[in-house]
Each structure stands twice: as C-alpha cells, then as structure tokens.
Amino acid sequence: MLFIATKTLDHFVAHATRTPLLEKLQDKGLMPLVRSARLHAYELALLGAERAREMERELGAQTEGAGEAPYVRGDIFCFEDFVHFLIFGAEGEPLRAGIIYEADTPEPQQKLDAFCRNVYEAIEAARGFTDLKAASALLEVDWQEQTTSVPESFVRFAAAAEDGAQTNVRSTMVADWLHVAGMLEDTAARQVLRRLVEVQREGRGAASLLGGEGEGVPESLLNRLAGAGLIKREVLVSCRKDARPLFRLPSPDALDVLKATNVLCSECGASIADEKADEIVVPTSLTTTLLQDGSWLTTHLRSILIKLGLPEAQINTHPVSGEGESRAMAHLCGEAFLFLLRDGDWTAAQARHALDEQARTDAPHLVIIATGKIHEEARQRLREHARRRTHGGRTAEVLFIEGMETVAPELQQAFARVAQSALNEELWPLDSSLGLNIAQLITTRARLLQKSGALRELAASAAGALAGSLREF
Numbered sequence: 001m002l003f004i005a006t007k008t009l010d011h012f013v014a015h016a017t018r019t020p021l022l023e024k025l026q027d028k029g030l031m032p033l034v035r036s037a038r039l040h041a042y043e044l045a046l047l048g049a050e051r052a053r054e055m056e057r058e059l060g061a062q063t064e065g066a067g068e069a070p071y072v073r074g075d076i077f078c079f080e081d082f083v084h085f086l087i088f089g090a091e092g093e094p095l096r097a098g099i100i101y102e103a104d105t106p107e108p109q110q111k112l113d114a115f116c117r118n119v120y121e122a123i124e125a126a127r128g129f130t131d132l133k134a135a136s137a138l139l140e141v142d143w144q145e146q147t148t149s150v151p152e153s154f155v156r157f158a159a160a161a162e163d164g165a166q167t168n169v170r171s172t173m174v175a176d177w178l179h180v181a182g183m184l185e186d187t188a189a190r191q192v193l194r195r196l197v198e199v200q201r202e203g204r205g206a207a208s209l210l211g212g213e214g215e216g217v218p219e220s221l222l223n224r225l226a227g228a229g230l231i232k233r234e235v236l237v238s239c240r241k242d243a244r245p246l247f248r249l250p251s252p253d254a255l256d257v258l259k260a261t262n263v264l265c266s267e268c269g270a271s272i273a274d275e276k277a278d279e280i281v282v283p284t285s286l287t288t289t290l291l292q293d294g295s296w297l298t299t300h301l302r303s304i305l306i307k308l309g310l311p312e313a314q315i316n317t318h319p320v321s322g323e324g325e326s327r328a329m330a331h332l333c334g335e336a337f338l339f340l341l342r343d344g345d346w347t348a349a350q351a352r353h354a355l356d357e358q359a360r361t362d363a364p365h366l367v368i369i370a371t372g373k374i375h376e377e378a379r380q381r382l383r384e385h386a387r388r389r390t391h392g393g394r395t396a397e398v399l400f401i402e403g404m405e406t407v408a409p410e411l412q413q414a415f416a417r418v419a420q421s422a423l424n425e426e427l428w429p430l431d432s433s434l435g436l437n438i439a440q441l442i443t444t445r446a447r448l449l450q451k452s453g454a455l456r457e458l459a460a461s462a463a464g465a466l467a468g469s470l471r472e473f
Contacts (some may be wrong), residue, residue, distance in 0.1 A: 335365060
C-alpha cells in the first residue's frame with residue numbers, strides 16, 4: 001500500500017526557470033522521469049540526441065506562446081522503494097514537493113526533508129544564487145507540511161467509544177504477538193481453544209484433547225498455541241480411589257518436588273506419589289477474555305491494519321455490541337472505513353444493525369467481516385443501501401469478507417484504490433505532460449516491484465536450500 005506525504009512552499013517558479021531547475025536536480029542524482037521521457041521521444045523523432053534539447057526549447061516556447069498549460073508542470077523522481085514528486089503551481093499557488101512510499105520504506109519524512117532541501121537549492125542555483133548554504137537555511141521556515149484532515153465520521157466514532165481508550169490499550173498490548181502467531185484466524189485453532197474454555201468452565205481437565213477417541217489434537221498445534229501464549233500445560237493430580245481432582249501444578253518438576261515432601265491425599269490418605277497425575281492443557285486468561293466476547297476480532301484486525309502501514313492514531317475500536325458485532329474504524333487519505341466484525345454468520349438481522357451503525361457514522365466505506373458465512377439476503381440488503389447512497393451523490397462502498405485469512409489481501413486492495421484516488425488528485429497536472437495517468441503508473445510500478453522482490457526472495461531461498469542439500473554429499 002502506498003502513502004503520501006507533501007510539503008508546500010509559498011514560492012512561484014517562473015516558467016523559464018523550471019527546466020534549468022530540473023537539470024540542477026538531475027546533477028544531484030534526481031532523475032526527472034517526465035523530462036527524460038520527453039527527451040528520449042525527441043531523440044527518436046530526430047534520429048539522434050544532438051538536437052533533442054533544441055526541440056525541447058522550441059516546443060516549450062510554442063506551448064507558452066499559444067497560452068496553453070505550462071510546458072513544465074512538474075516531474076517525478078523514482079527510487080527503489082519510493083517516488084518523489086514536484087508540482088509547480090500557478091502564480092499565487094504554492095510549490096508542492098512530496099514523497100510516495102511503502103509502509104516499510106525507512107525514514108520517509110527524512111527523505112522528504114532532504115528532497116525539499118535539494119529543490120530549494122536547485123531553485124536558487126537556477127536563478128544564479130551561489131550561496132546555497134544560505135538558501136537551504138530558509139528550509140525550515142518556508143516549507144509547510146500538508147496534513148490530511150481527519151474525517152468527521154472517525155472523530156465521532158472515537159468520541160462515542162465506551163472505554164475506548166482501555167480497549168485500544170489492551171489491543172495494542174497483544175496486537176504484535178497475535179499477528180505474528182496468526183492463531184485465532186485459524187479455524188481449527190479457534191475450535192480447540194473454545195473446547196478448552198468449555199472444559200475449563202465445566203470444571204474438567206483437558207487431558208482428552210491430548211489424545212483419545214476422535215478428539216486428538218496434533219502436538220504441533222498445541223505447541224504453536226503454547227508459543228503464542230494462548231494455552232499453558234499443567235499437571236492435574238487426582239485421587240486414585242475416587243478420581244476426585246485434588247490440585248493442579250504448573251509442571252512435572254513441581255510434582256516431583258511435592259512428592260519428595262511425603263504429602264498425603266486429603267481424600268484417601270495415600271501418598272501423593274501414589275496418586276494419579278495427568279498432563280493437561282488449559283486456556284490462559286487472555287484466551288478466555290478474547291474468545292468470550294469476540295474481542296479477538298478487533299484485536300487481530302488492529303494488528304492487520306498496523307502491518308498494512310496504518311498508524312495507531314488512525315485506528316479506533318469499540319467494545320463488542322449487545323448484538324455480538326465488533327466495531328472498528330480507520331481512516332486513510334481522508335477516507336473513513338467502518339469495520340463490522342462477527343464471530344459467526346452474518347444474517348439479514350445483522351445487516352439491519354450494520355445499516356444503523358453506518359447511518360450513525362456516515363462512513364463512506366463499510367467492511368463486513370465474518371468468520372462464518374455472509375447470507376445472500378444480508379449482501380443484497382447492504383448492496384442496495386450502497387446503491388441508494390451513490391445515487392444520492394455520496395461515496396458508498398461495501399466490502400464483504402468471509403474468513404479472517406483473507407482480510408489482509410482484501411483490505412490491501414481496498415486501501416490501494418483509495419490511495420490511487422489520492423494520488424490522482426495530487427499528480428493529475430502531470431498526466432498531460434507524459435500522456436498517461438501518472439498515479440496509475442506509480443501504483444502499477446509498486447505492484448510489479450513487489451512481485452519482483454518476492455520472486456528474488458523465493459529464488460534466494462531455493463538457492464540456499466539447494467546449496468545446503470549439495471553440501472550433504
């Protein structure tokens with residue numbers, strides 16, 4: 001997913017200064033893509049590079065003389081994991097410089113600051129100003145950060161949260177390890193944990209889960225649950241005479257210590273060393289809390305959103321409603337997303353609740369997430385509501401997601417659409433200069449580079465595995 005940061009400078013760059021400015025930036029290692037593409041086209045047209053710059057000057061003069069849009073309206077500068085852009089405003093409008101980056105791009109703000117410094121120095125150099133240190137000293141005073149406004153619907157949602165701050169703190173505490181483990185989005189893991197919670201509620205041990213008639217759980221799954229902090233292993237000591245549970249111990253070592261003390265059974269008087277001891281698995285208190293009200297859904301959603309790159313400040317969650325739905329909201333590029341999650345099926349009855357919630361928040365993007373099925377009647381009801389909103393002139397989108405396993409890729413696509421729309425709004429002045437949609441070019445570039453990176457990692461992994469197997473011979 002792409003993010004945008006922009007700074008503005010209250011300065012008009014004269015048309016005649018713009019091409020020299022781009023040349024100065026190129027001297028600093030910032031290759032202007034639009035200008036380079038134009039020059040290459042002129043070289044092809046002239047069958048050589050000798051007079052390409054002369055054609056550039058001629059066409060620029062003709063464009064200016066005809067009173068059309070300025071020949072140079074800005075440019076973009078591409079790097080491996082980010083893109084800078086520069087948009088020259090009309091007289092009375094600010095100059096805009098920005099960065100388009102991925103969630104894992106290191107230090108994007110520092111990169112933008114360095115770019116703004118280079119732009120300012122290039123402006124002064126193009127005007128013949130020689131004391132570039134004095135020019136760059138004005139950087140912090142003149143450049144203004146352009147912030148995206150927080151949607152009013154998000155502000156209202158956050159203000160209406162009951163104990164929202166406590167919910168968010170709890171979610172933040174467990175989000176990192178819950179996302180890494182990825183356990184609760186696994187249907188089989190949730191079933192095991194629910195059975196453990198039920199067994200514990202009934203006052204029984206969970207030894208049957210370790211094996212037995214049709215109820216065995218793979219040891220690998222139990223190890224993963226224990227590693228994620230969702231279960232713990234204990235030893236249950238029971239009276240051998242009447243099978244009454246006596247006490248639980250945290251480990252076999254604790255039982256060995258107890259046996260050495262010659263403690264006697266309170267039921268039959270026999271030595272503890274002679275009583276029955278079974279290894280059991282029990283859910284932790286965190287598991288019980290997350291499963292009893294479905295709050296694990298918003299906890300896991302929060303971790304997904306953070307991994308996709310959204311800052312904590314742009315995410316808010318509500319406690320589970322009386323109807324059993326978990327609620328959350330996030331905003332990206334000024335657009336609010338309302339998430340309604342249910343640990344089970346979404347029926348027409350829940351669709352009515354969803355419509356009420358969207359009416360209260362007025363969020364343009366509604367995301368319905370279910371661990372079970374989303375009934376067709378519910379889909380139709382929500383789609384019809386979205387169509388009515390669209391006909392009324394308001395943005396309306398409804399996204400249906402079945403199963404937590406698909407939440408991340410589905411949201412990544414939805415966020416990418418919003419990000420591309422924001423890029424279009426920011427970069428449209430450059431479209432006519434290059435003859436194509438610049439925002440689409442950048443988003444497609446990012447997607448292709450991600451695929452190339454994934455293929456390189458796969459190839460490196462395969463090469464490492466092959467080298468390891470060859471060393472065995």
